[in-house]
Amino acid sequence: DLNSDKQALLDFADAVPHARKLNWNAAAPVCSSWIGVTCNVNRSRVIGIHLPGIGFTGPIPANSIGKLDALKILSLRSNYLNGTLPSDITSISSLQYVYLQNNYFSGVLPAFRSLQLNALDLSFNAFTGNIPPGFQNLTRLHLLNLQNNSISGAIPPLNLPRLKILNFSNNNLNGSIPDSLQTFPNSSFVGNSMLCGLPLTPCSTVSSSPSPSPSYFPTISPHKNASRKKLNSGSIIAIAVGGCAVLFLLLALFFLCCLKKLDRQGSGVLKGKGTAEKPKDFGSGVQEAEKNKLCFLDGSYFNFDLEDLLRASAEVLGKGSYGSTYKAILEDGTTVVVKRLREVAATKREFEQQMEVVGTIGKHSNVVPVRAYYYSKDEKLVVYSYMPAGSLFMLLHRNRSDGGTALDWNSRMKIALGTARGIAFIHSEGGAKFTHGNIKSSNVLLTQDLNGCISDVGLAHLINFPTTATRTIGYRAPEVTETRKASQKSDVYSFGVLLLEMLTGKAPLQHSGHDDVVDLPRWVRSVVREEWTAEVFDVELLKYQDVEEEMVQMLQIALSCVAKVPDSRPKMDDVVRMIEQIQQPELRNRASSGTESNVQTP
Numbered sequence: 127d128l129n130s131d132k133q134a135l136l137d138f139a140d141a142v143p144h145a146r147k148l149n150w151n152a153a154a155p156v157c158s159s160w161i162g163v164t165c166n167v168n169r170s171r172v173i174g175i176h177l178p179g180i181g182f183t184g185p186i187p188a189n190s191i192g193k194l195d196a197l198k199i200l201s202l203r204s205n206y207l208n209g210t211l212p213s214d215i216t217s218i219s220s221l222q223y224v225y226l227q228n229n230y231f232s233g234v235l236p237a238f239r240s241l242q243l244n245a246l247d248l249s250f251n252a253f254t255g256n257i258p259p260g261f262q263n264l265t266r267l268h269l270l271n272l273q274n275n276s277i278s279g280a281i282p283p284l285n286l287p288r289l290k291i292l293n294f295s296n297n298n299l300n301g302s303i304p305d306s307l308q309t310f311p312n313s314s315f316v317g318n319s320m321l322c323g324l325p326l327t328p329c330s331t332v333s334s335s336p337s338p339s340p341s342y343f344p345t346i347s348p349h350k351n352a353s354r355k356k357l358n359s360g361s362i363i364a365i366a367v368g369g370c371a372v373l374f375l376l377l378a379l380f381f382l383c384c385l386k387k388l389d390r391q392g393s394g395v396l397k398g399k400g401t402a403e404k405p406k407d408f409g410s411g412v413q414e415a416e417k418n419k420l421c422f423l424d425g426s427y428f429n430f431d432l433e434d435l436l437r438a439s440a441e442v443l444g445k446g447s448y449g450s451t452y453k454a455i456l457e458d459g460t461t462v463v464v465k466r467l468r469e470v471a472a473t474k475r476e477f478e479q480q481m482e483v484v485g486t487i488g489k490h491s492n493v494v495p496v497r498a499y500y501y502s503k504d505e506k507l508v509v510y511s512y513m514p515a516g517s518l519f520m521l522l523h524r525n526r527s528d529g530g531t532a533l534d535w536n537s538r539m540k541i542a543l544g545t546a547r548g549i550a551f552i553h554s555e556g557g558a559k560f561t562h563g564n565i566k567s568s569n570v571l572l573t574q575d576l577n578g579c580i581s582d583v584g585l586a587h588l589i590n591f592p593t594t595a596t597r598t599i600g601y602r603a604p605e606v607t608e609t610r611k612a613s614q615k616s617d618v619y620s621f622g623v624l625l626l627e628m629l630t631g632k633a634p635l636q637h638s639g640h641d642d643v644v645d646l647p648r649w650v651r652s653v654v655r656e657e658w659t660a661e662v663f664d665v666e667l668l669k670y671q672d673v674e675e676e677m678v679q680m681l682q683i684a685l686s687c688v689a690k691v692p693d694s695r696p697k698m699d700d701v702v703r704m705i706e707q708i709q710q711p712e713l714r715n716r717a718s719s720g721t722e723s724n725v726q727t728p
């Protein structure tokens with residue numbers, strides 16, 4: 127039951143040291159609050175563990191994870207786990223997905239009992255022994271990755287109907303590749319010097335070699351074999367070590383060159399702009415030795431590591447004040463957004479601490495969650511969920527100039543309230559002095575149902591004060607220009623500008639081809655002073671009936687936020703309350719039908 131699952135997890139966490147803290151508090155509910163743990167629908171059993179890159183070190187003890195006998199997904203990849211895999215884990219009969227790659231597991235490659243197994247990834251470990259013939263029973267397997275271990279012997283004649291991805295490369299396998307596996311590419315088998323047959327060199331192509339007689343070596347390429355026989359194991363090791371050293375040096379040189387080039391370019395690997403380009407390598411500054419250290423803030427969702435990220439195809443979304451932003455599509459189809467930060471002023475410790483805070487704040491439904499981050503001397507990356515519906519900036523301005531439909535009033539109200547709630551949460555959870563520091567419409571991202579989510583939380587604290595970003599200047603409170611320090615009150619000012627932007631349809635920046643205003647609060651104030659008219663409002667909004675009063679109320683809230691004197695501005699909590707008090711759009715229909723008039727949400 128859930129209690130024994132909980133105990134098994136606690137036993138695991140107690141026994142296995144880990145670099146990153148787990149919030150596995152015995153008193154807190156496992157299914158809703160424990161990082162990296164997924165339960166079944168009725169919350170009676172643990173069915174998934176996703177804990178990649180937590181820094182687990184040492185062996186997994188028996189009677190810990192192995193006791194989770196309803197477990198379907200086990201992901202402990204990219205840790206420092208070693209020793210043999212306890213047999214109670216390999217015996218769990220419910221397992222469907224096992225991701226244990228990039229660890230230091232050793233011992234004989236175990237057979238997995240679960241006939242439900244869909245994916246088994248044990249690559250980049252130190253497993254030895256043969257491929258168990260029992261793998262033939264795993265008829266549901268679609269992925270089998272055993273690359274970069276020390277597995278030896280012949281490949282058993284596996285015939286797995288669903289197998290799509292197979293990788294046995296870089297092991298010590300020998301003999302001929304079974305017919306049933308010959309449809310897989312070369313890359314599935316390379317790096318096994320004693321292995322032959324399609325798609326590698328055919329085992330029987332021996333006629334060109336006069337001696338030794340091919341009949342002595344019926345299944346092994348004589349060419350490879352002959353050269354191998356002359357070397358003793360000592361010289362093979364020497365050559366391998368030498369080869370690796372040269373390769374490592376070359377790689378290091380290559381990375382250095384890339385870095386130098388990057389520095390010269392200022393930021394980003396891309397030379398141009400736009401979305402059509404496909405950079406292959408936005409992580410070229412990542413040092414070989416520091417790979418795999420992608421730190422996850424919520425391991426329960428994603429299953430990838432730094433290598434996957436570096437391999438992903440990426441496209442530039444834009445260059446912001448903090449650096450370049452990429453959309454990356456991982457090999458398994460997961461889409462994430464990677465921010466490559468420049469001019470980070472924080473030390474590694476400060477960066478980590480900030481990310482911990484950001485991790486807590488990211489749990490709010492109006493904040494774009496940070497999924498993972500990476501910090502090295504040369505490269506700082508922050509990984510976010512991809513928000514396919516785009517930003518408020520796009521919906522308000524770009525969409526329209528591209529002939530798209532304008533956002534209606536109800537949607538604007540909903541986005542305004544959501545964003546205000548997100549900012550209020552940032553102010554309350556991050557501590558009394560915690561600020562966002564860069565509130566603007568391109569940092570309000572939307573879900574499909576137009577829930578406004580605030581992005582880039584915590585980044586302003588890590589980066590040197592951006593002075594040049596024109597898109598930011600229009601949102602900046604007057605005092606910040608002098609003090610160069612954001613405060614919660616300056617966030618309120620920026621939010622006020624954002625509200626004015628939604629009300630007027632004008633962007634607070636100079637942008638050719640758009641109806642923009644450099645100082646939006648000043649412009650609105652001057653119009654309002656002349657006469658309280660509909661002139662300030664976006665013409666698109668004037669199409670809607672019976673919303674003028676709400677628009678005027680919102681305008682008042684916005685103007686109170688952009689008060690010149692910081693102390694005259696409301697607190698973010700108050701702003702939320704004020705917006706809530708304007709009749710809720712979703713309640714308007716019911717209210718006007720007379721059944722529930724004057725309804726206000728709490």
Ligand SMILES: Nc1ncnc2c1ncn2[C@@H]1O[C@H](COP(=O)(O)OP(=O)(O)OP(=O)(O)O)[C@@H](O)[C@H]1O
Pocket residue numbers: 443444445446447448449450451463494510511512513514516517564568569571581582595597598
């Ligand atoms: N998680 C995300 N999902 C989808 N689009 C995103 C995501 N994060 C950022 N974007 C979009 O990518 C583009 C570039 O973002 P970026 O944050 O680099 O620039 P910015 O918002 O203009 O400036 P700043 O760096 O000051 O926030 C923006 O249009 C932004 O809306």
